[in-house]
Amino acid sequence: MSILFSNPPWWENKESRGLFRKKRWRRGVRAGSRWPFTYIGRSSPDKSKTKDYIPYPYFLGYATTYVANKIGKDKVFFRDSIALSESYKSFYEYVDTIKDKIEYFLIESATPSWKHDFELIKEIKKKYPHFKIIVAGPISTSDQAWDMDIIHSILKGEYEKNVMKVLNGQSGLIEHDLLTLEEMNNAPFPYYDKLIYDKYYDGNPIPMNQLTPQAHLLTSRGCPFKCIFCVWPAAMTGNDPDGENKRSVRQYSSEYMDGFIDQLTNEYKFEAIYFDDDTFNIGNKHTQEISKVAGKYNIPWFAMCRADTCKKDTWVTMRDNGCKGVKIGIESGSQYVVDQIVNKHLDLNYTAQVVDHLRSLDMSVHGTFTYGLPGETKEQMLETKEFIKNTNFNTVQESGTAEIEGTPLHTLNKKELKNYPGASLNADYDRQKDGGKKWQSLVKSLQEN
Template sequence: MKVMLLVPPGGYFAERWRKGSSMPPLGLLYIAAVLEKDGHDLKIVPADILQLKFRQIQDMIRHYQPDIIGVTSTTENRFQSFKLIKKAKEAYPQALTVLGGPHASMAPEDCLAHLPELDVVVIGEGEETMKELCARWAEKADFHIMEKIDGLAFRHNGQIKVNPRRAPILDLDALPFPAFHLIPFEKYNFRFEVPGQGLLPAINMITSRGCPFNCNFCATPINWGRQVRMRSPANVLQEIEYLKDKYQVDVFFFFDDTFNANPKRVAKICDLIIERRLNIYWKCDIRLDLIDRPLLEKMKKAGLFHLSFGLEAGSERVRNEIIHKKINIDDFHRVVKWCLELDIIPNAFFIFSHPTETWEEAQETIRIIEQYRDQIEGSIAILHIYPGTPLEKTAKELGVLPPDFSWARPHPPRIITLPTAQGDVPLFLHKLTWSQVSELIFRWSFSQRKVSLLDKIPQVIKNIRSFQDLWRYLIMLVVYCRLKLRKFFQKISPLLRSRD
């Protein structure tokens, strides 16, 4: 079977590429590795990195003449994926079109209902599902075979059918390493600033899948499941050594949702890195209440230089009763303190505009950010709504999303998005006003010294789709100017008083 796997062009991730933060598509690379091992002919087209136009992709499809065309999707970039499915079917109608990735997994029926050019959706982990689909389709290109394949949704005779989800892959060590050799690796510009070393090429790795926790906004349990499945330390080290030798990278981003879900495994991975004297640098995302000082010291010795963790909200009520994060603020302060003492860069994630979050509670979050001004990296976002999550249900109940909302149709003007900054994902805005959220964003930016309004003007103009968008950006401009004037008068007021 000839299989072509595609990353859509343009959109949010093309903007990330221009900013120097584009990572290889591990999901597609794992699927490609499994299919290649099974004897299929594979071609991967990362149209975002290659900066291809849809017309150029169509030419490649006609030339390759694939039996199956697979397209990955995220909610941030879903409209580009939808357009690519349409263009692919137009270019080569006899190919089976397959949509996978996080967005398709969370909204399979919605995708099929609004995309007549789409034949099949792969739900969740794609390796075994695509392997079975390719094998059965090679034997008999008949839609009746779809009914026997777990993890698929498909359309047949005008009816949408969703099969049972496939059981998760328990032995991740059995998977081949991602097929990096099938992509133009040298074109990826994923880099990290390592203290004392400068800006170095980096690569992303997944060492576990799944998340047992219950955050209301998170789609990970839907995509990967709640059961955490982990690669063995030996298998992780084998891939690190392979990538270091093959691609000359010394910086690794362990892209797990919770790298320290099993602290003993983390300690063993660190022991192996130290024993083998790999001299690598790495970063990861952790959960605050699953780490102690001795483990962090060992991680530092093994090359950890950057540690990310989510607090999400300063308010304990919002954090634990609304988000269901179940994290203590003392754990946050303690881990930040350890990081600063050990010369590890702490990066905290914060989110504004949670359900029922008041202005006073949002102030608690911004005060924590300002407390650690210049000491931590802080990443903020307005709360995103993803399909299939508890938050999506809440958004419809509160009228943030209309009851008949479709992820495959253009948003009504009243739905707020920031496509260039945070992808084309609806933002949850209910209790807080747009003016208040804008103030929080700019106060964070001032504390991080990262804001430059002039640099954003071309992107702002590009993203204006309606009068409502224009009005929101004007509100942001007014808030920005007001805060700048406030800072200016705070700075000169001592001088004025001294003259008196």
């Protein structure tokens, strides 16, 4: 048995953008992104340029070393074409070099990329009919009729153990089977490809935009909160499409993370570490322990956080151990939207106070917001604009709300959800699957005020 873990190319077309209307390629990111989307990048096929947003493909990376540990490194292959900014021609040229060594081909996909990916899958099956194609990622929660003449297996949720089930003879739709906390902390570290380890990049929070290469890491899996649009806790690290079940968080031990960071920094010269957990700072004990581990390596680090899940003293511990900035997911500047539509229950007044506190610690703060939520009015979107204006962020991210399989937002199309009383879908609601494209359609409307 042998397998290729693949994050294939995703290019769309050239679009004019900017002052001089220069045409650039619209490219997509899928594996490693909680909300796969497309954007106008700097790179073009086979011509990689720095500072395009490219997340590390966490589930692919962990599954690669997990399976290699079971069946042997010589039987496991990994190809991140997104990080390579690889053309389709170059991708197929690579696959041609290993086609006789490969039995299984795995692709991680989600709703925004699925139309593209399925066409690619059909082409791969045509070129390499002996490949047994495995589909993983949020798209696995789809209730569509799967073409089993083309697709061998569909894996729900994080897929280390489920890949091994397929390699040992199972096929078809395989339900969630997550690593236990003990299994997670005893698993091998995720795969890093020496050819592309320096290609992963996120420009926020600053000054991470000036620091490369970057190590993108997880210190936990899962999130207890039930934001209506959030994909991974609903579809990957849990199975909760209605947002009504208990969601768990499994945190890597400080010993595991110390060993991981030690290995990475010995093999590569990273200039920044980014902890891209769903929520890095859940609980003071874990946050402080990981902060002290990170502080040993004297590398600037950053993290994805929530404003109200740790004490103010814990932010100080983070700062004292090298944390230079954080992202904080806020979603809306309307308290009604935050509580009744998103189901985040985050006090916006307290959040503004935390932002001031972080700035006083000389830490940068990047706020993330989404527009076009189900039931959200234009006036509420403008409240978000006002909140951003009146809060001391260094930078902000504004995007359109994408509807992705496996989330409560997708379920809302089928039934009402009790935890989202303000959420509603009317005939005018834009069910766009690509948040980047949805944001483009919203910008003009919001600028008219």
